[in-house]
Amino acid sequence: MLLTLDLNDPRPLHEQVTAAIRRAIAQGDVAPGDRLPPARDLADAMGVNANTVLRSLRDLRDEGLLEFRRGRGVSVLRRPDPREALRERARDLLDEAARYGLGPDEVVDLIKDMS
Amino acid sequence: MTTAPRGEPRTPFLLAAAVWTVLVAAAVAALPLALAGRLPDPMATHWGASGASDRAMPIAAAAVRPACMWVVFALVSLGLAMRRRALNRAIVRAWTAAALAWCGVFFLGLQVVTVTANLGRARWQDASPVAWWIVPVVLAAFAAGLLARALARRGPDERPPAPAPRSDIALPPGRRTVWVSSVSAPLGLWLGIAALVAAVSLAAATLAGLSPTPWATSVVLAVVGLAGLALSTVSVKVGPEGLRVSFGPLRWPSRHVPLDRIERAWVEDRRPADVGGWGFRGLPGMATIMIRGGECLVVRYTSGGQLGISVDDAATGAALLNALVSAPRP
Numbered sequence: 001m002l003l004t005l006d007l008n009d010p011r012p013l014h015e016q017v018t019a020a021i022r023r024a025i026a027q028g029d030v031a032p033g034d035r036l037p038p039a040r041d042l043a044d045a046m047g048v049n050a051n052t053v054l055r056s057l058r059d060l061r062d063e064g065l066l067e068f069r070r071g072r073g074v075s076v077l078r079r080p081d082p083r084e085a086l087r088e089r090a091r092d093l094l095d096e097a098a099r100y101g102l103g104p105d106e107v108v109d110l111i112k113d114m115s
Numbered sequence: 116m117t118t119a120p121r122g123e124p125r126t127p128f129l130l131a132a133a134v135w136t137v138l139v140a141a142a143v144a145a146l147p148l149a150l151a152g153r154l155p156d157p158m159a160t161h162w163g164a165s166g167a168s169d170r171a172m173p174i175a176a177a178a179v180r181p182a183c184m185w186v187v188f189a190l191v192s193l194g195l196a197m198r199r200r201a202l203n204r205a206i207v208r209a210w211t212a213a214a215l216a217w218c219g220v221f222f223l224g225l226q227v228v229t230v231t232a233n234l235g236r237a238r239w240q241d242a243s244p245v246a247w248w249i250v251p252v253v254l255a256a257f258a259a260g261l262l263a264r265a266l267a268r269r270g271p272d273e274r275p276p277a278p279a280p281r282s283d284i285a286l287p288p289g290r291r292t293v294w295v296s297s298v299s300a301p302l303g304l305w306l307g308i309a310a311l312v313a314a315v316s317l318a319a320a321t322l323a324g325l326s327p328t329p330w331a332t333s334v335v336l337a338v339v340g341l342a343g344l345a346l347s348t349v350s351v352k353v354g355p356e357g358l359r360v361s362f363g364p365l366r367w368p369s370r371h372v373p374l375d376r377i378e379r380a381w382v383e384d385r386r387p388a389d390v391g392g393w394g395f396r397g398l399p400g401m402a403t404i405m406i407r408g409g410e411c412l413v414v415r416y417t418s419g420g421q422l423g424i425s426v427d428d429a430a431t432g433a434a435l436l437n438a439l440v441s442a443p444r445p
Contacts, residue, residue, distance in 0.1 A: 002284070002431050005291045029431065037295045037350065040366065045293040045352045 002029050018056040026080050036074045124270040125202040136189040139219040143226045144182040158233040159242035166244035185222045205272035209264045216263030217256045224252030284438045294435045296426045298406045299348035307343025346394045351426045353435050378415045380436035382429045385411045
């Protein structure tokens with residue numbers, strides 16, 4: 001399972017972790033039915049506290065993406081809604097654009113130019 | 116055998132194995148029955164360390180029992196080899212044939228020795244000692260195994276295609292990209308727990324003076340149990356710090372390989388039959404951590420050695436390792 005964390009992301013850490021796991025599910029790194037690596041491994045890999053990961057996993061369960069089963073760990077229930085998945089990436093794009101001093105309108109123009 | 120279809124070695128192999136199984140079973144069962152007139156009933160079937168016979172069986176049982184044991188062994192070996200397309204692989208055919216030939220000749224030889232020792236005796240207690248006759252039986256069995264292995268190895272060898280490596284992993288600056296995966300064998304966990312429980316119970320019994328078992332037994336069991344636990348689950352992590360392989364439910368012990376010691380990584384399909392079984396296989400520098408057959412992440416060190424780990428989604432891990440290794444580092 002491939003996870004990407006933005007080191008300069010100003011959002012709270014657990015939201016970033018949630019976003020990273022959601023992105024991994026959306027991109028098909030883990031398919032519905034697959035088991036997620038143990039929270040401890042995820043925490044160790046991302047360099048965050050295990051409780052942060054557990055909070056993210058609970059958030060994703062509440063979103064309906066994950067399923068907790070006793071003794072079987074955490075498994076993927078369904079892929080996130082494409083709009084939701086895109087929102088994550090659009091947000092990244094806007095953040096990146098902001099770093100170059102471009103506002104949302106200019107990004108929209110850019111996208112319209114390309115399509 | 117010139118008519119055997121090329122490319123599908125499965126059918127002729129299974130045919131030969133079935134014929135061999137039936138022939139050996141028939142010979143093992145028929146030998147005492149055919150010579151029943153010249154054998155004592157019951158006949159000696161077991162010899163003690165002193166060389167004298169110490170156990171006997173009716174002739175019918177002495178004929179049927181080893182034949183049944185042989186058939187069970189043959190069916191189990193064939194059953195193991197028949198999973199999926201395993202018989203299309205030369206190494207699976209070779210080892211299955213070796214096991215069948217070795218065991219068949221061994222059963223046959225034992226029966227010949229048993230019957231010869233009983234031949235012409237009035238009572239089973241008079242059966243001649245067999246101590247040294249075992250040696251040629253074992254040697255013949257080994258020779259048969261080697262021969263069968265060489266014969267069965269010929270023919271096409273199908274290696275499952277390795278999953279294509281991913282090369283689409285970009286490493287944007289300011290991001291931390293990591294890959295985690297793990298693989299576990301619940302059987303290893305239970306075997307390890309069972310061995311540890313046995314070790315502790317034995318040690319307690321010895322301590323209480325209830326059991327004459329030496330301490331060494333408990334120690335060996337404990338070591339086996341700990342090794343089983345450590346290899347019951349393996350977790351692999353690839354990140355900017357390098358590769359980390361952690362063993363066991365406690366993620367300890369673990370081994371860390373820094374990025375600058377890694378040359379490249381790729382995916383290979385390896386089976387327990389290829390590397391010599393499950394667990395930590397091979398010597399350091401050429402080792403495979405085999406938890407289950409299938410895709411393995413293989414890492415080549417700059418020192419020339421390599422390490423294989425059976426782990427799910429190995430293609431992503433290999434791609435990330437390669438991306439990290441080739442990326443400029445501070």
